[in-house]
Amino acid sequence: MENTSLLLKNTVHNGKTCDVLIENGMFSKIADSVKAPADCRVINCNGNLAVSPAFYNTHTHAAMTLLRSYADDMNLFKWLQEYIWPVEAKLTPHDIYVGSKLAMLEMIRTGTVFFNDMYWYPMETIKAAKEMKLRAAVGMLFLSGADAEAEAGNNAVNQELEEKRSWIEEDGKIRLTLAPHAIYSVSREKLHSAACKSGSENYHLHIHLAETRSELENCQKEHGMTPAEYLDSIGVLGPKTILAHSLFLTPSDIELIRDRGAHISHNPCSNMKLGSGSFHYQEIVEKYGCEITIGTDGACSNNNISMLEEIKFAALSAKRQAHDPEVGKDTDIFKAATCNGAKAFGIDGGEIAVGKVADCLLVDLNNPLMVANYSFVSNMVYSADSSCIDTVICGGDILMLHKFIEGENEILQEARKCCRRIANI
Numbered sequence: 001m002e003n004t005s006l007l008l009k010n011t012v013h014n015g016k017t018c019d020v021l022i023e024n025g026m027f028s029k030i031a032d033s034v035k036a037p038a039d040c041r042v043i044n045c046n047g048n049l050a051v052s053p054a055f056y057n058t059h060t061h062a063a064m065t066l067l068r069s070y071a072d073d074m075n076l077f078k079w080l081q082e083y084i085w086p087v088e089a090k091l092t093p094h095d096i097y098v099g100s101k102l103a104m105l106e107m108i109r110t111g112t113v114f115f116n117d118m119y120w121y122p123m124e125t126i127k128a129a130k131e132m133k134l135r136a137a138v139g140m141l142f143l144s145g146a147d148a149e150a151e152a153g154n155n156a157v158n159q160e161l162e163e164k165r166s167w168i169e170e171d172g173k174i175r176l177t178l179a180p181h182a183i184y185s186v187s188r189e190k191l192h193s194a195a196c197k198s199g200s201e202n203y204h205l206h207i208h209l210a211e212t213r214s215e216l217e218n219c220q221k222e223h224g225m226t227p228a229e230y231l232d233s234i235g236v237l238g239p240k241t242i243l244a245h246s247l248f249l250t251p252s253d254i255e256l257i258r259d260r261g262a263h264i265s266h267n268p269c270s271n272m273k274l275g276s277g278s279f280h281y282q283e284i285v286e287k288y289g290c291e292i293t294i295g296t297d298g299a300c301s302n303n304n305i306s307m308l309e310e311i312k313f314a315a316l317s318a319k320r321q322a323h324d325p326e327v328g329k330d331t332d333i334f335k336a337a338t339c340n341g342a343k344a345f346g347i348d349g350g351e352i353a354v355g356k357v358a359d360c361l362l363v364d365l366n367n368p369l370m371v372a373n374y375s376f377v378s379n380m381v382y383s384a385d386s387s388c389i390d391t392v393i394c395g396g397d398i399l400m401l402h403k404f405i406e407g408e409n410e411i412l413q414e415a416r417k418c419c420r421r422i423a424n425i
């Protein structure tokens with residue numbers, strides 16, 4: 001294994017200069033001065049690079065970077081039915097591979113080391129993540145209502161993924177999940193079989209929930225229940241379930257989600273851009289005590305996948321919704337995007353502490369956006385942008401060193417080629 005040890009020399013942690021040693025992908029020592037073991041790689045931080053937890057993006061569609069700016073400023077269903085679904089039907093596996101790599105470039109530059117993905121041709125995203133050395137949870141798509149041929153194709157893709165599960169998951173960074181798209185696009189039978197499989201074969205389950213008012217109203221009409229109650233009646237809500245959006249929840253839905261230990265992925269930018277509705281942060285987090293996580297959704301409805309931007313919007317939208325500046329505190333939002341995201345997927349990370357997985361960022365304290373620096377977390381949530389992120393480390397692997405990512409130009413060139421073809425579809 002590459003980088004069995006890595007020393008962050010004279011980094012800044014909790015406002016103090018210290019050394020941080022990483023061994024076998026974990027933080028092994030944090031002290032005023034640590035002697036580098038033999039053959040240890042050293043990054044000199046010179047008292048100017050602060051070590052920070054990295055971000056865990058709990059809801060995205062990575063390869064949609066190729067559709068960034070393809071269709072904007074319209075209602076979710078018009079957007080999906082008239083623009084996104086027709087063009088997606090013509091995307092090739094190579095597009096997905098390249099689009100996923102393009103997404104990973106952006107994730108790395110903006111400090112993300114893990115993403116929870118739901119998209120077509122998941123094997124291509126897995127291959128790209130393995131090459132780029134990010135952590136990822138990649139979903140096996142479940143959809144109903146497509147024609148028999150499309151359904152058979154989808155089943156074959158999922159079967160191949162399941163057969164290759166041990167290869168996919170062997171490095172400990174990538175995992176397969178079950179990804180039934182939403183309650184309006186997946187039958188009750190398929191949702192039930194996904195719920196059973198999640199329990200019996202230890203898969204996380206990733207689904208969009210209560211994203212629009214019409215989803216709530218249609219579910220109440222058809223099933224006499226809210227979307228959260230409907231999922232619970234099928235056995236879908238549990239500690240391995242990730243619920244994207246979760247906008248139209250009743251107080252008893254929130255209690256149900258909390259009591260089942262399911263995880264909400266809050267996607268503020270996408271919700272605002274699609275005009276879907278408001279996330280009731282104060283109620284969900286502060287009144288009912290749900291531990292939320294943060295996700296960007298795809299680059300087509302955001303239009304970037306920067307967790308740095310997402311956390312600022314999460315904090316500001318919470319305050320605006322509650323008409324109260326004390327709601328959506330920087331420390332809570334930062335924890336949601338780091339520790340809580342990691343915890344939702346059983347990753348012992350999101351913190352700079354001995355024994356935790358060595359996922360971290362080196363943040364440039366000489367960047368004007370980080371001066372003054374009375375509160376590092378406040379600066380990360382309200383001020384920083386990607387120009388502040390100097391280096392990104394995931395499980396001890398260096399993904400970006402002093403802003404350099406290997407192979408970046410080739411990925412950008414290939415992505416532009418794919419976009420030219422898509423523009424002519």
Ligand SMILES: [Zn+2]
Nearest residue numbers: 208244297298
């Ligand atoms: Zn989504």
